[in-house]
Amino acid sequence: MMIVAVVNTKGGSGKTTVATHLAAHFARRGLATGLADLDRQQSSAGWLARRPYTLPAIHPVDLETGKPPKEIARLVVDAPAALKRKAVADVVEAADVLVIPVLPSIFDEDGTLRFLKHLETIKPVKKGKRDICFVANRVKLRTRAAERLDAFLAELTYPVMARLRDTQSYANLAVEGGSLFDAQTARLADYRAEWQPLLDYLDNCAP
Numbered sequence: 001m002m003i004v005a006v007v008n009t010k011g012g013s014g015k016t017t018v019a020t021h022l023a024a025h026f027a028r029r030g031l032a033t034g035l036a037d038l039d040r041q042q043s044s045a046g047w048l049a050r051r052p053y054t055l056p057a058i059h060p061v062d063l064e065t066g067k068p069p070k071e072i073a074r075l076v077v078d079a080p081a082a083l084k085r086k087a088v089a090d091v092v093e094a095a096d097v098l099v100i101p102v103l104p105s106i107f108d109e110d111g112t113l114r115f116l117k118h119l120e121t122i123k124p125v126k127k128g129k130r131d132i133c134f135v136a137n138r139v140k141l142r143t144r145a146a147e148r149l150d151a152f153l154a155e156l157t158y159p160v161m162a163r164l165r166d167t168q169s170y171a172n173l174a175v176e177g178g179s180l181f182d183a184q185t186a187r188l189a190d191y192r193a194e195w196q197p198l199l200d201y202l203d204n205c206a207p
Helices: 015-028 043-050 085-094 106-119 144-154 169-174 186-193 196-205
Strands: 002-006 033-037 059-061 074-078 097-102 131-139 160-165
Touching: 002 015, 002 085, 002 196, 015 033, 015 043, 015 074, 015 097, 015 131, 015 169, 033 043, 085 106, 097 106, 097 144, 097 196, 106 144, 131 144, 131 196, 144 160, 160 196
Parallel strands: 002 074, 002 097, 033 059, 033 074, 097 131, 131 160
Antiparallel strands: none
């Protein structure tokens, strides 16, 4: 089983959108996929509850009450923003890959720097035993904020594996438990393509 944790202690960075889309992608590929929601708001769990049975199945996983089923091949963890220090370590210890979404704002940059400072004190990260990447999220192309975010991420240690444009399609599809990968329409093809570098990266990280 490969565990992908979507994490950033800065709230509002779009972790749930990234987590649900990764789960939908893995499920569409025919992999037995689990989704664990550690956030109090339970946004990922709510999305999963709305997901139609006609779409590829994603299994809800409660990590607080037990381990994921052995048949799960990909487990996506939607980590909460208000992670306490030990909780951050627990998520990092369990995960194979950490995906860190960042929004184009100075507040998100500052919050991400604080998170990274703590993250790099955790033993598996210090020893280089965890794959880590960034996702530039809700980006509006050719804006000063997008340029600033690119410059900020370029100075950090870990690679940027996706730049996802801001679009209402994410919110509209989430209403019915869907994702860009479930809505295989030509109109959304360019938005789906923005995910491909991240998906390829995760494939390379897979055990």
